Amino acid sequence: MVGAAAAPGRGPARLNTTTSGVAVLLYDPDCGFCTRTATWLKRRSRCAVRPLSPSAVTAYGLDAERCRREVPFVGADGRTSWGAAAITAALRTCSVPWCWVGWALAGRVGQGLARPVYRWVAAHRHELPGGTAACELR
Numbered sequence: 001m002v003g004a005a006a007a008p009g010r011g012p013a014r015l016n017t018t019t020s021g022v023a024v025l026l027y028d029p030d031c032g033f034c035t036r037t038a039t040w041l042k043r044r045s046r047c048a049v050r051p052l053s054p055s056a057v058t059a060y061g062l063d064a065e066r067c068r069r070e071v072p073f074v075g076a077d078g079r080t081s082w083g084a085a086a087i088t089a090a091l092r093t094c095s096v097p098w099c100w101v102g103w104a105l106a107g108r109v110g111q112g113l114a115r116p117v118y119r120w121v122a123a124h125r126h127e128l129p130g131g132t133a134a135c136e137l138r
Contacts, residue, residue: 021076022047022048022076023046023047023048023073023074023075023076023089023090023093024047024048024049024050024060024073024074025038025041025045025047025048025049025050025071025072025073025086025087025089025090026050026051026052026056026060026062026067026071026072026073026074027049027050027051027052027071028051028052028071029051029052029053031125031126031131032130032131033125033126033128033129033130033131034071034125035130036129036130037130038051041090041094044094044095044098045090045091045093045094045098046093046094047073047089047090047093049090052067052072060072060074060080062074062080066082069083069122070082070083070086070118070122071083071086071087072086073085073086073087073089073090075089083115083118083119083122084105084111084114084115084117084118084119085111085114087105087114087118088102088105088106088110088111088114089102089106090102091105092106
């Protein structure tokens, strides 16, 4: 492993050497809310947005258990961000005005706001539009 591990949901956590040089956000394909959000992001982002799978976990060297709790974003440079930092990184690859939102959330204050919002959304995603019982974190 190259790079230092970061606290859950904070900044780059690890450098992956198996990336293709293309940023990718991996999402839970069994969650309707996650799939709807991924579809929204695909239309606006320059990063790849792909369903999370065991082969993706292996290919990117991700922690499978952490992937159950937080969305991973693997940057073009191979650095992995998790949770709110991952969503922020993905938003930064979007067109205007969404890239501005990503840049605003990238700072200390922005992440201070984004992390608790992300935790709440993750805990309640089964209750949000598009969510189903399959979305509930167990």
